[in-house]
Amino acid sequence: MFKILQYSFYDLVRSRWSYVYFFFYLVLGFALLFLNSSVSKSVITLMNIIIVLTPMIGTIFGVMYFYSAREFTELLLAQPIKRSTIFLGQYLGIALSLTLSLVLGLGVPFMIYGVFQSSEIWNFGLLLVSGSFLTFIFVAIASNIALMHENKIKGFGYAIFIWLFMAVIYDGLFLISLVVFDEYPLDKFSLIATMLNPIDLSRILILLKLDISALLGYTGAVFQKFFGTNTGLFASIGILMVWTGIPIFFIKKISSKKDF
Amino acid sequence: MIEITNLHKRFGKVQVLEGISLEIKGGGIFAILGPNGSGKTTLIKSILGMVIPQSGTILIENKPIKDQWEYRNNLNYLPQIAQFPENLTVEELIGMIKNLRGQTANDKELIELFGLAPFMDKKLGNLSGGTKQKVNLVLAFMFNCPLIILDEPTTGLDPVSLINLKGLINKEKEAGKTILITTHIMDFVDTMADEIVFLLEGKIYFKGTVAELKKKSTQNDLEHAIATILTEKNV
Amino acid sequence: MRQLLFAAAIFLCANTPINSAFGNTLEVCSTCKITTITEAIAKASPGDTLLVKSGFYQEGEIVINKPLVLIGVDKPIIDGESKAGILVISADSIVIKGLIIQNVGVSYTKDYAAIHLSRCNYFTIEDNELRNVFFGILVEKSHFGIIHNNKVSSNATKEYSSGNGVHIWHSDNMTVTNNHLSNLRDGIYFEFVDESHIANNISTNNLRYGLHFMFSNNDTYYDNEFINNGAGVAVMFSKFIGMKRNRFYKNWGTASFGLLLKEIYDAEIEDNIFEENTIAINVEGSTRINYKNNNFIRNGWAVKIRGGCYANIFANNNFIDNSFDVSYNSKMNDNSFNNNYWSDYTGYDLDKDGIGDVPYRPVKLFSYIVNQTPETIVLLRSLFIDILNFSEKVSPVFTPDDLVDATPKMKVIQ
Numbered sequence: 001m002f003k004i005l006q007y008s009f010y011d012l013v014r015s016r017w018s019y020v021y022f023f024f025y026l027v028l029g030f031a032l033l034f035l036n037s038s039v040s041k042s043v044i045t046l047m048n049i050i051i052v053l054t055p056m057i058g059t060i061f062g063v064m065y066f067y068s069a070r071e072f073t074e075l076l077l078a079q080p081i082k083r084s085t086i087f088l089g090q091y092l093g094i095a096l097s098l099t100l101s102l103v104l105g106l107g108v109p110f111m112i113y114g115v116f117q118s119s120e121i122w123n124f125g126l127l128l129v130s131g132s133f134l135t136f137i138f139v140a141i142a143s144n145i146a147l148m149h150e151n152k153i154k155g156f157g158y159a160i161f162i163w164l165f166m167a168v169i170y171d172g173l174f175l176i177s178l179v180v181f182d183e184y185p186l187d188k189f190s191l192i193a194t195m196l197n198p199i200d201l202s203r204i205l206i207l208l209k210l211d212i213s214a215l216l217g218y219t220g221a222v223f224q225k226f227f228g229t230n231t232g233l234f235a236s237i238g239i240l241m242v243w244t245g246i247p248i249f250f251i252k253k254i255s256s257k258k259d260f
Numbered sequence: 261m262i263e264i265t266n267l268h269k270r271f272g273k274v275q276v277l278e279g280i281s282l283e284i285k286g287g288g289i290f291a292i293l294g295p296n297g298s299g300k301t302t303l304i305k306s307i308l309g310m311v312i313p314q315s316g317t318i319l320i321e322n323k324p325i326k327d328q329w330e331y332r333n334n335l336n337y338l339p340q341i342a343q344f345p346e347n348l349t350v351e352e353l354i355g356m357i358k359n360l361r362g363q364t365a366n367d368k369e370l371i372e373l374f375g376l377a378p379f380m381d382k383k384l385g386n387l388s389g390g391t392k393q394k395v396n397l398v399l400a401f402m403f404n405c406p407l408i409i410l411d412e413p414t415t416g417l418d419p420v421s422l423i424n425l426k427g428l429i430n431k432e433k434e435a436g437k438t439i440l441i442t443t444h445i446m447d448f449v450d451t452m453a454d455e456i457v458f459l460l461e462g463k464i465y466f467k468g469t470v471a472e473l474k475k476k477s478t479q480n481d482l483e484h485a486i487a488t489i490l491t492e493k494n495v
Numbered sequence: 496m497r498q499l500l501f502a503a504a505i506f507l508c509a510n511t512p513i514n515s516a517f518g519n520t521l522e523v524c525s526t527c528k529i530t531t532i533t534e535a536i537a538k539a540s541p542g543d544t545l546l547v548k549s550g551f552y553q554e555g556e557i558v559i560n561k562p563l564v565l566i567g568v569d570k571p572i573i574d575g576e577s578k579a580g581i582l583v584i585s586a587d588s589i590v591i592k593g594l595i596i597q598n599v600g601v602s603y604t605k606d607y608a609a610i611h612l613s614r615c616n617y618f619t620i621e622d623n624e625l626r627n628v629f630f631g632i633l634v635e636k637s638h639f640g641i642i643h644n645n646k647v648s649s650n651a652t653k654e655y656s657s658g659n660g661v662h663i664w665h666s667d668n669m670t671v672t673n674n675h676l677s678n679l680r681d682g683i684y685f686e687f688v689d690e691s692h693i694a695n696n697i698s699t700n701n702l703r704y705g706l707h708f709m710f711s712n713n714d715t716y717y718d719n720e721f722i723n724n725g726a727g728v729a730v731m732f733s734k735f736i737g738m739k740r741n742r743f744y745k746n747w748g749t750a751s752f753g754l755l756l757k758e759i760y761d762a763e764i765e766d767n768i769f770e771e772n773t774i775a776i777n778v779e780g781s782t783r784i785n786y787k788n789n790n791f792i793r794n795g796w797a798v799k800i801r802g803g804c805y806a807n808i809f810a811n812n813n814f815i816d817n818s819f820d821v822s823y824n825s826k827m828n829d830n831s832f833n834n835n836y837w838s839d840y841t842g843y844d845l846d847k848d849g850i851g852d853v854p855y856r857p858v859k860l861f862s863y864i865v866n867q868t869p870e871t872i873v874l875l876r877s878l879f880i881d882i883l884n885f886s887e888k889v890s891p892v893f894t895p896d897d898l899v900d901a902t903p904k905m906k907v908i909q
Contacts, residue, residue, distance in 0.1 A: 003360055011347050052878050071343035077310045078339065079360050080332035171879035178871045179864065186870040194873060203876060212875075214773045215795040215818055217749050219870045256327075259271070259311040 004076065004086055008093025011072070012065065018097055021057060025105025033113045039120045046106070046127060047206045052167060054134040055199055058098060059163040062142025065094045067152050074260050087143070087255040091248065095139040099132045123209045130202035133240040137198050138163065140247030147254045170197050187222045194223075195236070198243045205236055261286040261407065261438050262307065267316030269302055269462075276302045277313065278462035284440070286406070289433055291449045292442045294459035295490060300442040301340060303459065304409055307440075308337055320407070333361070335407040338400035340415070340442075343392075346385030350376065350395055353384060357399055365402040373424055374398065390416040397421075401428055408432060409440045414448060426452065446483040458489065465489065518564075523571075524548035532565075532573065533557050541586075547571045547594065555600070559584045567593035570624075574598050577627075580607040589618040597626040601656055608633035608658070609647075612640070620645060630658035631679065637666045644673045651679050651702045659684040659707075660698070663691070671696060681707040682724065685714065694718050704729045704755075705746075708736065716741060721753070727772065729755040736762045743769045752777045753794070756784070764789060774799050775817070778807075787811055788908070796822050796862070805829045813908050814838060814857070818875075821857035821898070824866040828895040832857060836904040844905045854899040860887035863894050 012018050028049065032042040069090060076086045106128065115124050142159045149155035174193050178186055194200045207213055208227050213220050226232040262284040269277040276299045284290055292300050305311035307318060309325055309332070318325050325331055344353055358365050371377055374394040379387060387395070393416045400410065413425060429452060432439060443449060449456065449470070456473055458466035466473060466489070470482060477485040521535050521543060522528075529535045532554055535545050541561040549569035555578050559565070563586070572595045575581040579600040582591065589612070596609040608630035612618055615634070619641045625631045631647035634640060642661055651657030660676035662684045663669055669691040676682035682698030685691065686709040693716035698705035705721035706728040708714065715737035721727035727743040730736055736759065743753030753772035756762070758780045768790045769775035775794040776786075780803035789812045791797035797817040798809070807830040814820045815838040834850070842853035861880045865872050874880050887894060 007356055011345060014347055048876055051876075069345065072345040074310070074339060075344060075357075076360070078308050078332065078337040079357065080329055081360065082329045083309075168879045168882065171874050171877045172883075175864070175871055175874055175879065175883075179868050182868050186868075190870055190873050200877070204873065207875065211747065211771075212795070212818070214747050214749055214751065215875060216872050217869060219873055221749055223873065257312060260305065 002089070004081070004089025005092045005096070007072075008065075008069070008090045009097050011069070012094055012097040017061070018101055021061075021098065022101040022105045025102055026108060029106045029109030033109055039110065039113060039115055039118045039124070042110075043120055043123050043127060044210055044212060047203070047210075050102075050127060050131045050134075051199055051203050051206075054098075054102065054131045055138040055167060056163050058095070058135045058138030059142045059159045061094060061098060062139040063146045063156055063159040066090070066143055066146035067155065077260055083255055084252045087147075087251050088248070091140060091143050091251055095136045098135045098139065102131050102135065103128055123206070126209055127206055130206060130240075133244065134198060134202055136244045137240070137247065140244060140251060144247050144250050144254060147251065147258060166197055166199050171200065174200070187219065190219060191223065191226060195239050198240055201236055201239060261321065263319040263322070264303075264307075265317050265319075267303070267306060267313050267318065269299075269306060269311060269313045276462055277306070277316075280316070280459075280462070280464055282457060282464060282467070284438065286438050287433075287436050288454040289429065289439045289441060289452050290455050290457060291453035292440060292457045292459065293449065293486065294465075298459040299462045300459055301411060304337075304411055304440065304442065307409065308332070308335075333363070334405050335409060336400045336403055336405045338396055338408075338410040338413050340411040344384040344395070346383060349381050349383055350387070351380040353395065354398065354402070358402075361403060363403050366404075367398055367402040370398040370402055373428075374421060390418060390421075393417055394421060397425065397428075401432070405437070407438050407440075411442050412444070413441065414443055414445050446486065450482045458486075460489075518542035518544055520544045520546060522546045522548060523552075525550050536561075536563065539563055547573075555579050555581055557582050559586060559589065561586050562588040564590040565592070565594070566590070567595070567623075570595050572597060575600060575609075577601070579605075580609075580611050582610045584610065584612045584615055584618070587616045587618070589615055590621070591623060592619070592621045593623065595624045595626065596628075599625075599628040599630070601629045603655070606630055606633055606658065606662075608662070611635075612637055615640070619643070628658065628660075628679075630662050631660040631676070632662070633659075634661075634663040634666055634669065636664070637669075639668045640666070640670070642669070642671045642674060646675045647679065648675075648677045649679050654680055654702055657702060660701070663688045667691060670694075675699075676701065676705075678702075681705075682721075683707065685709065685711045687711060689713050692716075696720075697722070699723055701725065707731075708733045711736070715739070720744065721746065723747070724751075726751055726755055727753040729757070730759050730762070731755070731757040732759070734760045734762075738762065738764045738767060740766045741768075743767065743772055743775065745770070746772045748773060752799075756781045759784070763787075768792070769794055769797070777801065778804050780804065782806055784808075785810075789813070791815065791817055791820075793817065795819065798822070800824070800830070807831075808833070810834050811904075811908055812836070815907065819859060819862040822862040822866055823858050823895060823898065824863075826893075826895050828898040830898075832898070832900040834902050834904060835900050836906065836908050837900065840903050840905075842903065849905050851903040851905055854901045855903040856888060856891060856894065856899050858894040858898055859884045860893055 032045055036042045110124055115121055141162055145159045146155050194204050204223060208224055264280055264282040267277050267280040294300050302311055306313050320331050354367050376394055379391055414422060429439060453470060455469055457464060474480060474485050477488040479485040479488055521539055523532055523535045523545060532547060532552055536559055539545060544564040547567045550571050552573045553576060554573060555575040573581060575598045577598045577600050581596050581599055591610060599609050600607045609625040609628045610620060611633045613635045615637045617639045620632055621643045623645045625647045628649050632642055647660040657680040659681040660679040660683060661671055665687045667689040669688060671683060671693045672695050674696045676698045677700050679701045680703050682701045682705045684707045688711040691714045695718045697720045699722040701724045703725045705724040708730040710732045712734045718740045720742045722744045724746050727746045746753050752774035753769045754776045756778045760782050762784045765787045770792045772794045774796040775791050777799045779801040782805045784807045786809045792815045794817045796819045797814050799822045802824055809832045811834050813836045820837060837855050840851055840855045842851035844851050860883050
């Protein structure tokens, strides 16, 4: 698997888009730090961007790569290599190269501006961990869609829809249910609804670590009580792992039945 | 060598293979023929494990290939349409496949044979169809395996390369290997093939030598023999 | 009463009461004839000056019932050993200066204080340091008092077992200036206090409020700083309060605010700076209040209007980088917003007169929803919310449509 991962990774690292993505974060990091001049404020702004962007880029790149690497895949399929190895290798190659762009692109400017000496190091770390998880999750989901649909346009459409659903529509439904069931105690519901969407979960995890959590008021206190504890943190990371694991499992399952 | 029993494959509503049973003993050149859409490529891909049949078994060296991958160490495959990752150079591609297989390869010899040396540092995306096919051939012949599967090997080749290819195939045959070929060039089959498997609508319509086929269709020319089979079928 | 006023007038004229023209001076120290403050007070006549020399005096419930001047020389320490109150004063024309008073007893039934003044007029409490107090300076039913340059601190952890730094009840004409108040329940507490001035104080790290007004009218507080309190300032059930040039900073917590206004009328809020408060100003049932030239910077909510607010004017304020500029919980609006600078404003100024050509709507849809269903705040900073706010901005449906700043400034008002 490592060899496949290596080749996919090199293939991507050499492609123009990885550089664009990397330089985007690099410029973003420097620009934010230059404008805000404080690491902590930059972290808040970055959160908004990461929460929206990493899933979207993960989705688009994931679908694009799996479609464009079809020849490579067919070439590999005729070689004495296990199927799951091929697909998991490709998946990890793309997820890792995107994560690397994110971590290096943001890491370099923040390192230069002294994030290691700053108390924000943990928040910044959490930001990168969430961003990486979101990348892994959405690349995996996109891979599944690309595997299930031969038609590129269709696959692309479904992938974008899934992203749109998770990033926007889900929160809309969440909001509507909160407003409609106003009369009932909603703490548990909010907590569960947040946990079920990795984008919301990452957003809340980061929000709670920042000063801005005070705005969350009473509801925030309930969340803080849960996420603030070790159990809460481990539960969240566990859920993010499940979110990563399930689509990966399906990559394995779908790819083992697919004809080429 | 290869033993196929009652193989069925359906893509959606289209039944491509309808109960194919076929035994190919080791050694010799076997041509798989049939009109477009008769299931040639599907049959080959089933043997390679790229297509997963709904039912039926395929044994290679008496072992079922379902969910297996190690057996592919002992076969070489030339895909029908030569498509490669466009970002890689020829050299990197050959290096990668060698690296993945970890077997000794006589790629140098083949590169010389097909005159690919000037193209080694070119990206695959920039190569012409014929050159790509030559790269494809290098990949298919560079390992020493008892089973060689060639899907339309003659596509896009110039006459010199075609002669080289025939030479290569004959050399492998003399080395006692089993070679499966699909092609539409009947002349190629006439001169090369030891045995013919004729597929029609997902079934084996005929299996035997070229001479037997000619005799059956009372035609002296293979092309006409096949045309006769097809028209008879349609009538 | 006339005599008292006369005496007080003379007192106030004499800037240095130590060399007061009338009255004797008694010294207190461990090697003096008089070794305790209680003894000195017993021996003193009205109008005398007590010089308390540097030392440690373990005395509590020191009752002063005649006009005296009590001056600490080189910071003597009076320690109440956490038993009860320390100075208990019930006389006019008192001066308390230069003392360190510490360890006041905590009681759930009695208001023990470091300095307790009851029915005292013309007093001056100056340059003292009050440490580990329950109440610091407690004033009841008094007139014309000066509390200046004192430092009051405690280590309050629970509201019910802590007291206020400067607590004034049923009094008028008080001046509270240049004091430092920290780690108390309320830094300064006014209840039924009229015609009084609060200026240049720093109130910080208090459990409840930095400054608290109840039922007090015609007062002013200028140039104070309220930093990191449970809430900066609460003004309730009061009229004609002037609030100017104060700084409300980092009153940050789940239920914190810089300034709480409840049932108040006719106030002037000008030139204040509200920075990094959860809610900069929380307003409920307040009428005819002018908010002018204030700076609202990086607060959660800059102005949260909870209803019953009429005829308020917000003009020439800066609203910079707040999560929510203005929050309303109804569609009704009787307040006006003019000439403010809003950092979220995205309009243009074609005629270059410094005023945006498109009106600004300071109430975002999300802030309206959060008001209706507080739990929805968990969606803070979700992409969906940005889209929602944008669509409401384009065509308002839920937020009050007359709540606009028709003349938003293009640049920060200096």
